[in-house]
Amino acid sequence: MKIRIHGNSVRFRLSKTEVGQLENEGYLEETTDFGPAQFAYAVQKSPVNKLQARFEHNKITLEVPEMLLAGWAANNTVGFEGNMPLAGGSSLSMLIEKDFKCLDNVDEDQSDNYDNPKTC
16 A cells, blocks of 8 residues: 655555455555654545545544445446545545556566556
């Protein structure tokens, strides 16, 4: 699982295995160790009606509606997006999507990523 954070935007990208695990088990979590502290990020299947996120105890958790995840591993839906209103009139943009193989040569294992539709 990968995340990209920019301003008030957070994007989660999941491999094939991770999409299946989220659909079947309902939870994924990764951590990054900074020595004395850890940063964690998680995706959780939830009975909510729309995407929502929280940040507690150095962990970002994205809650994804159960209804969106049903069949996601097998269908062609790339991902889901939403906006969560914040205090002061701003909002948090959220995106969760399948991770595609890069078209450029990269130095990372992409064997579990989805085929890029631009190569099909």
